[in-house]
Amino acid sequence: xxxxxxxxxxxxxxxxxxxxxxxxxxxxxxxxxxxxxxxxxxxxxxxxxxxxxxxxxxxxxxxxxxxxxxxxxxxxxxxxxxxxxxxxxxxxxxxxxxxxxxxxxxxxxxxxxxxxxxxxxxxxxxxxxxxxxxxxxxxxxxxxxxxxxxxxxxxxxxxxxxxxxxxxxxxxxxxxxxxxxxxxxxxxxxxxxxxxxxxxxxxxxxxxxxxxxxxxxxxxxxxxxxxxxxxxxxxxxxxxxxxxxxxxxxxxxxxxxxxxxxxxxxxxxxxxxxxxxxxxxxxxxxxxxxxxxxxxxxxxxxxxxxxxxxxxxxxxxxxxxxxxxxxxxxxxxxxxxxxxxxxxxxxxxxxxxxxxxxxxxxxxxxxxxxxxxxxxxxxxxxxxxxxxxxxxxxxxxxxxxxxxxxxxxxxxxxxxxxxxxxxxxxxxxxxxxxxxxxxxxxxxxxxxxxxxxxxxxxxxxxxxxxxxxxxxxxxxxxxx
Amino acid sequence: xxxxxxxxxxxxxxxxxxxxxxxxxxxxxxxxxxxxxxxxxxxxxxxxxxxxxxxxxxxxxxxxxxxxxxxxxxxxxxxxxxxxxxxxxxxxxxxxxxxxxxxxxxxxxxxxxxxxxxxxxxxxxxxxxxxxxxxxxxxxxxxxxxxxxxxxxxxxxxxxxxxxxxxxxxxxxxxxxxxxxxxxxxxxxxxxxxxxxxxxxxxxxxxxxxxxxxxxxxxxxxxxxxxxxxxxxxxxxxxxxxxxxxxxxxxxxxxxxxxxxxxxxxxxxxxxxxxxxxxxxxxxxxxxxxxxxxxxxxxxxxxxxxxxxxxxxxxxxxxxxxxxxxxxxxxxxxxxxxxxxxxxxxxxxxxxxxxxxxxxxxxxxxxxxxxxxxxxxxxxxxxxxxxxxxxxxxxxxxxxxxxxxxxxxxxxxxxxxxxxxxxxxxxxxxxxxxxxxxxxxxxxxxxxxxxxxxxxxxxxxxxxxxxxxxx
Numbered sequence: 001x002x003x004x005x006x007x008x009x010x011x012x013x014x015x016x017x018x019x020x021x022x023x024x025x026x027x028x029x030x031x032x033x034x035x036x037x038x039x040x041x042x043x044x045x046x047x048x049x050x051x052x053x054x055x056x057x058x059x060x061x062x063x064x065x066x067x068x069x070x071x072x073x074x075x076x077x078x079x080x081x082x083x084x085x086x087x088x089x090x091x092x093x094x095x096x097x098x099x100x101x102x103x104x105x106x107x108x109x110x111x112x113x114x115x116x117x118x119x120x121x122x123x124x125x126x127x128x129x130x131x132x133x134x135x136x137x138x139x140x141x142x143x144x145x146x147x148x149x150x151x152x153x154x155x156x157x158x159x160x161x162x163x164x165x166x167x168x169x170x171x172x173x174x175x176x177x178x179x180x181x182x183x184x185x186x187x188x189x190x191x192x193x194x195x196x197x198x199x200x201x202x203x204x205x206x207x208x209x210x211x212x213x214x215x216x217x218x219x220x221x222x223x224x225x226x227x228x229x230x231x232x233x234x235x236x237x238x239x240x241x242x243x244x245x246x247x248x249x250x251x252x253x254x255x256x257x258x259x260x261x262x263x264x265x266x267x268x269x270x271x272x273x274x275x276x277x278x279x280x281x282x283x284x285x286x287x288x289x290x291x292x293x294x295x296x297x298x299x300x301x302x303x304x305x306x307x308x309x310x311x312x313x314x315x316x317x318x319x320x321x322x323x324x325x326x327x328x329x330x331x332x333x334x335x336x337x338x339x340x341x342x343x344x345x346x347x348x349x350x351x352x353x354x355x356x357x358x359x360x361x362x363x364x365x366x367x368x369x370x371x372x373x374x375x376x377x378x379x380x381x382x383x384x385x386x387x388x389x390x391x392x393x394x395x396x397x398x399x400x401x402x403x404x405x406x407x408x409x410x411x412x413x414x415x416x417x418x419x420x421x422x423x424x425x426x427x428x429x430x431x432x433x434x435x436x437x438x439x440x441x442x443x444x445x446x447x448x449x450x451x452x453x454x455x456x457x458x459x460x461x462x463x464x465x466x467x468x469x470x471x472x473x474x475x476x477x478x479x480x
Numbered sequence: 481x482x483x484x485x486x487x488x489x490x491x492x493x494x495x496x497x498x499x500x501x502x503x504x505x506x507x508x509x510x511x512x513x514x515x516x517x518x519x520x521x522x523x524x525x526x527x528x529x530x531x532x533x534x535x536x537x538x539x540x541x542x543x544x545x546x547x548x549x550x551x552x553x554x555x556x557x558x559x560x561x562x563x564x565x566x567x568x569x570x571x572x573x574x575x576x577x578x579x580x581x582x583x584x585x586x587x588x589x590x591x592x593x594x595x596x597x598x599x600x601x602x603x604x605x606x607x608x609x610x611x612x613x614x615x616x617x618x619x620x621x622x623x624x625x626x627x628x629x630x631x632x633x634x635x636x637x638x639x640x641x642x643x644x645x646x647x648x649x650x651x652x653x654x655x656x657x658x659x660x661x662x663x664x665x666x667x668x669x670x671x672x673x674x675x676x677x678x679x680x681x682x683x684x685x686x687x688x689x690x691x692x693x694x695x696x697x698x699x700x701x702x703x704x705x706x707x708x709x710x711x712x713x714x715x716x717x718x719x720x721x722x723x724x725x726x727x728x729x730x731x732x733x734x735x736x737x738x739x740x741x742x743x744x745x746x747x748x749x750x751x752x753x754x755x756x757x758x759x760x761x762x763x764x765x766x767x768x769x770x771x772x773x774x775x776x777x778x779x780x781x782x783x784x785x786x787x788x789x790x791x792x793x794x795x796x797x798x799x800x801x802x803x804x805x806x807x808x809x810x811x812x813x814x815x816x817x818x819x820x821x822x823x824x825x826x827x828x829x830x831x832x833x834x835x836x837x838x839x840x841x842x843x844x845x846x847x848x849x850x851x852x853x854x855x856x857x858x859x860x861x862x863x864x865x866x867x868x869x870x871x872x873x874x875x876x877x878x879x880x881x882x883x884x885x886x887x888x889x890x891x892x893x894x895x896x897x898x899x900x901x902x903x904x905x906x907x908x909x910x911x912x913x914x915x916x917x918x919x920x921x922x923x924x925x926x927x928x929x930x931x932x933x934x935x936x937x938x939x940x941x942x943x944x945x946x947x948x949x950x951x
Binding site for chain 1: 558565572575578581676679680681683685711713803812845
């Protein structure tokens with residue numbers, strides 16, 4: 001991924017993110033209708049979901065618990081809270097107000113750590129309900145204005161959401177991507193959401209502004225419709241350059257909401273502050289304050305799984321890899337860190353274990369079929385140079401296909417019988433004799449010449465000699 | 481007029497037939513409903529079927545409920561499954577809810593026969609039923625006069641003998657004021673005692689369902705049936721229904737009854753005179769009358785007309801023509817919203833939506849809605865202080881007896897003043913009830929209002945029963 005260069009002329013990027021996640025509850029935020037993606041439109045509905053006259057909301061306990069898990073995983077304070085009505089007219093908002101949290105949210109004042117010990121503050125993580133989903137037909141824009149007709153699916157209406165609002169602590173588009181990725185892995189780890197950006201169960205609004213260090217923050221624009229981690233980075237890069245260009249050409253930034261178009265790679269004005277709704281927030285009279293019992297909060301905290309960052313650190317220490325590196329990231333993301341631990345416990349080579357799993361176990365899930373002891377045996381075979389690394393890769397594929405087995409037997413079946421060092425040494429001597437020119441160059445310090453010598457040994461051993469062993473022998477002969 | 485408790489005991493012991501009871505009530509409706517217009521809809525066919533079922537159950541020895549065979553009218557802002565529920569508004573005309581309100585479920589389970597849906601001021605906004613989109617209800621005592629409102633249809637239905645009892649809703653006096661004007665008993669329970677699930681919301685933090693009946697015992701019996709915790713209403717109090725019938729004979733000896741010395745002015749002399757005789761009656765029965773002050777009561781009307789419209793502006797926003805109710809088609813979405821709401825809502829509803837929208841708007845919230853919430857706390861504090869020295873409080877229910885049609889329709893403020901004595905209890909969430917206590921000007925009924933603190937229904941009913949014995 002090409003990282004766009006820092007902004008020119010000393011401009012500093014300031015980003016804050018608002019991430020909405022749908023909670024993985026069985027039922028909706030305020031009613032017993034099913035919370036399920038992909039069902040026939042308008043089948044998961046009831047009087048509460050449709051906002052029928054007389055229907056009343058009742059809080060979903062499981063939604064509260066999942067929201068608390070998110071808050072606690074993000075180091076938030078979980079506090080007594082209230083619900084408000086946010087009033088506006090739109091066809092997919094059945095009551096013409098959204099029940100949300102306003103000045104007293106459930107979770108406040110947390111943080112999330114990014115690679116390099118970068119601390120991103122979490123202002124709040126509050127509960128609210130989702131709207132229905134509108135689809136507009138006819139017209140060119142895909143929006144309601146100018147369309148021939150619109151259809152609404154209320155299956156999504158009333159689905160519980162948590163909105164996670166970061167502080168404006170993000171300084172690069174790379175950090176923004178890391179933030180969303182890290183948040184996503186935390187949500188998955190605590191089981192709060194399936195966090196699928198492509199299905200809309202995780203959605204990002206990005207607040208972007210630019211300023212010169214030492215001066216106040218610039219006017220921010222909110223970018224909507226950013227539907228992938230890659231788009232988060234692209235949208236920020238585009239928008240920050242747009243703002244810098246506008247300011248440098250004498251313009252001023254208007255506070256507005258902008259729409260990200262993934263196909264053109266641009267943002268465009270959706271609505272300005274002047275035509276923003278006045279939401280007329282007021283305390284939701286149909287609900288009472290939510291005061292989580294401190295014992296409940298502690299029970300939820302105690303039941304939290306070990307979070308990805310801690311797992312990456314543990315894996316990194318166990319295997320001797322970088323905690324922010326690709327292996328630790330990928331293996332923990334797939335939940336295969338426990339498996340790597342089991343391979344090491346079975347006597348496996350730590351570094352090889354984590355790399356094998358990272359490279360070959362993408363389809364295996366958190367509990368690979370290959371028994372840990374079999375993979376351990378393979379890492380030892382390679383470590384002890386009983387097979388070459390190329391042969392080891394072949395055996396790894398065999399092992400995965402067979403779902404485990406005796407690695408030594410598999411090696412024998414493939415004809416990967418081990419060559420002892422004396423046999424290899426004879427071939428090395430033969431190669432030196434056969435390639436005197438190359439040998440001379442190698443002895444004169446031309447490392448390029450090594451390839452011809454190793455190649456010759458490989459050829460005479462029919463690929464059974466280990467490249468590392470050959471190199472080591474050549475090295476010692478050169479030095480002797 | 482047959483009492484609810486007599487019908488229920490007669491039907492359950494087989495001495496009365498539910499079908500016969502229903503026919504008697506339908507016959508009275510046949511005679512007088514065309515001039516009274518208590519109902520938006522009389523569900524005669526279903527009532528006959530339900531009555532026959534109750535009779536069959538009794539005959540076969542099945543246990544029947546506490547309201548077996550009792551014809552009950554339900555205000556047309558409570559959802560009845562498959563039966564039109566209009567709130568007396570054009571915007572909901574023809575709408576049939578797919579579910580029953582919790583109170584309706586409870587009535588049916590108790591064996592009551594729902595005889596019809598009663599008229600009201602549109603969305604319960606008014607004090608005379610003159611704001612009904614389907615025409616006003618007349619006071620059965622004098623058809624040139626209003627029955628009060630907003631539950632005027634429910635009050636008139638009981639006063640005219642169309643139903644043995646009815647349900648109304650009370651946001652600022654909408655049960656008690658029409659009860660007083662029609663000469664029946666009307667109860668607004670403590671907020672949260674009766675489930676609001678299925679009650680079409682006007683002002684959610686104030687709305688409460690309660691009974692209209694011919695006497696206090698019937699009211700206690702009916703309230704026991706419809707109250708109790710409902711998991712479908714988050715504001716429902718997690719307590720079982722209170723025992724009320726059991727206290728009716730307790731008397732008031734030793735009770736302390738508050739007399740408000742700083743009551744707002746503007747009350748008719750006859751009404752004040754009846755209130756004084758009520759105090760006398762309670763004193764004779766052994767109660768002590770204690771003078772109290774409620775200094776914030778003078779701000780309550782203003783606060784109410786900010787809080788209730790603010791909530792209403794939000795509650796009524798859903799009537800947008802998109803999903804149900806009536807729609808006026810137009811070129812685009814915003815025009816459709818405007819045309820639908822212009823045609824669907826009456827003048828008073830529009831006035832309150834505008835008032836409430838304004839009160840909640842950025843820049844005005846603190847000065848209006850925020851301040852009104854402060855008054856709400858102040859009146860609660862006033863009541864709390866008062867209830868340290870008294871058990872219940874007695875006031876007039878309405879400043880006047882039933883007035884003539886059209887006499888207040890040109891002046892919304894004059895109409896709003898009808899609720900000056902009833903609104904404070906809604907703001908505090910307390911219970912209050914109106915009990916008939918003689919007549920005033922033009923020989924029209926006068927009601928006195930008994931107020932009690934939160935969950936003070938037992939004390940309230942003791943006093944109400946004593947007043948009934950003395951009247």
